[in-house]
Every structure is written in structure tokens, then in C-alpha cells.
Amino acid sequence: DQQVKQNSPSLSVQEGRISILNCDYTNSMFDYFLWYKKYPAEGPTFLISISSIKDKNEDGRFTVFLNKSAKHLSLHIVPSQPGDSAVYFCAASFQGAQKLVFGQGTRLTINP
Amino acid sequence: DAGVIQSPRHEVTEMGQEVTLRCKPISGHNSLFWYRQTMMRGLELLIYFNNNVPIDDSGMPEDRFSAKMPNASFSTLKIQPSEPRDSAVYFCASSLRAGGIGNTIYFGEGSWLTVV
Numbered sequence: 001d002q003q004v005k006q007n008s009p010s011l012s013v014q015e016g017r018i019s020i021l022n023c024d025y026t027n028s029m030f031d032y033f034l035w036y037k038k039y040p041a042e043g044p045t046f047l048i049s050i051s052s053i054k055d056k057n058e059d060g061r062f063t064v065f066l067n068k069s070a071k072h073l074s075l076h077i078v079p080s081q082p083g084d085s086a087v088y089f090c091a092a093s094f095q096g097a098q099k100l101v102f103g104q105g106t107r108l109t110i111n112p
Numbered sequence: 113d114a115g116v117i118q119s120p121r122h123e124v125t126e127m128g129q130e131v132t133l134r135c136k137p138i139s140g141h142n143s144l145f146w147y148r149q150t151m152m153r154g155l156e157l158l159i160y161f162n163n164n165v166p167i168d169d170s171g172m173p174e175d176r177f178s179a180k181m182p183n184a185s186f187s188t189l190k191i192q193p194s195e196p197r198d199s200a201v202y203f204c205a206s207s208l209r210a211g212g213i214g215n216t217i218y219f220g221e222g223s224w225l226t227v228v
Contacts, residue, residue, distance in 0.1 A: 006154075034216065043116070043203055043219030044155070089155060098143050098207060098215050099168060104154035 003027045004092050006103035014111050019077040021106050023090030026071065030092040034100065035064060035075045038087045047088075048075070080110045114138070116220035118204050124226045130192040133223045136185055137206030145205040145217060146179055146189050155203070161187065162209065173198075194227045201225070 005024045013019045021035075031052040036044035050057040050064045050073070057064050063076045077084055087107045091100040117136040125131055137144045145160040159169040161181045169179070176195070181187040191198055201224050207217040 002153075032215065036219075041221070043205075043221045046216050046218070049216065091155075093215055098162065098209055098217075099145065099157050099160050100215070100217055101157070102147075102155035104152075 002104070003030075004090055004101050004103040006088075006090055006106050008106050009104070010107040010109070012109045012111060013080050015082060016079045019075075019080045019084065019108055019110070021075040021077075021088050021090075021108065023073050023075075023103055024071060025073075025092050027092070027094070027101075028071070029094040030101075031095050032093045033064070033066060033073050034091045034093075035062075036089040036091060036102075038089060038105070044089055077108075082110050082112060084108060085110045116204055116206050116218055118202075118220035118223050120223055121221065122224045122226075124228065125194055127195055127227055128193045129227075130190065131194045131198075131225060131227075133189040133202050133204075133225070135187045135189070135204030135220060137187070137204070138218055139185070141206035141208045141218075142184070143207045143209050143215075143217075144181060144187050145207075146187070147203040147205060147219075149201040149203060149222070158189070158202075191225075194225075196227045199226050 034049040035047045037047045038044040066073045087105045089105045090103040119134045146158040147155045158171045159179045164181045179189045201222045203222045205217040205219040
């Protein structure tokens, strides 16, 4: 039972354009959401997070949007750069639980 | 600062052999997680510990898998006997439980296991 879903296994975007990665969740108890970035042969690294009391969080080129009614979040990267090419994982947790539930990941490729 | 340290980085073993993966969490962190990455299911949580005590092992696939955390700076994940379907990347991660909303966990570089 996949509680966090990333339905797009891959995404290709031209350099300089906006990259939008999507994530859906089913558990309404989730109240904290994160995005991790993973390069080949490395572990995932934390990128940005958002709590359920907000609907937007911005950090430089990265913005995460949360739509609680739709149980959907998205990560926007603008402008996209070649170094952004990686696998992006969406993750969620709920208060009192330390574990993170991850999606399957989306492989983002930024084309020059 | 040292991050989460895992060993071995790569392991190739024959079916039926015992495999032991090791992890040293970030100093001061009190929670430790073992995840497995596969193409089909992404990152799956196998087990996690809080203050060296296993809290949730519902993700452990079957009895062939076991994990221990004898102290705050060391954990092992053991597979005995190993099978080809266990081939995956196994990540260890740690975090500091500080209460409140939000918990960011930090991953090691992973142990790539191939069972032939």
C-alpha cells in the first residue's frame, strides 16, 4: 500500500525552464513533507520541507507547494540547471512518528 | 562533520550466504533507520530504532532479515540466508528526535548488495 506516490518515473526539462515534480499522498494524518535529492552512487540528501500549517515554502530556486485538500504537493525548480539532474524523492511523516514514508522517486534530467 | 557511515559500500555474495551490513550514525543522533531502495518500490523503511530500541520493524521482509543496535554508535542489518531478490541498495539514516513537527533524516551513501 503506497501511501506516498510519485506517478512520473522520469521528467526531462530544458535548462533554464521550470521543473515541476509532483507527489500525492493518501494518509490525511501526514503533517510534514520533505523532498530529497539523490545523485547516482550517493545517499539521498535533504532538499526542502513544508509543514501542513503552510501551503508554500521557498528556498532559493526551490519552492514546495502543499495542497492539503487534494493531498498533493509539488516541487518547483526555477530556473533548472544541469546540476539539478538527479532522482527526487518525496517523503511524508506525521507528528509523533519519526519515520519518513517515501515515494518511488522521479528521475529529473535537465537538458542543455 | 562525519555523516552516516556505512560499510561495505559494495557486496557481492552467493545465494545462501550470510550478509552483514554495518552503520555508524551521526554522533548525537538518537534515531536510526534502515531503508532499502528498489526500482519498483523506491525507498522502503525496513526498521528504525529510537535510543537503541527497535520501534517499528514492520517493513522487515521476512525472518531472514534481522537488525541490531547494541549501542548508540553502531547498528547492523543481517540477511541470512541471502537470496537474489535481496539485491538492492540498503541505506542507513539517522536523525535527532527533538519533538514537535518535522523530522529530517540524514542518509549514508548506501551499501550496494548483489546476491548471485
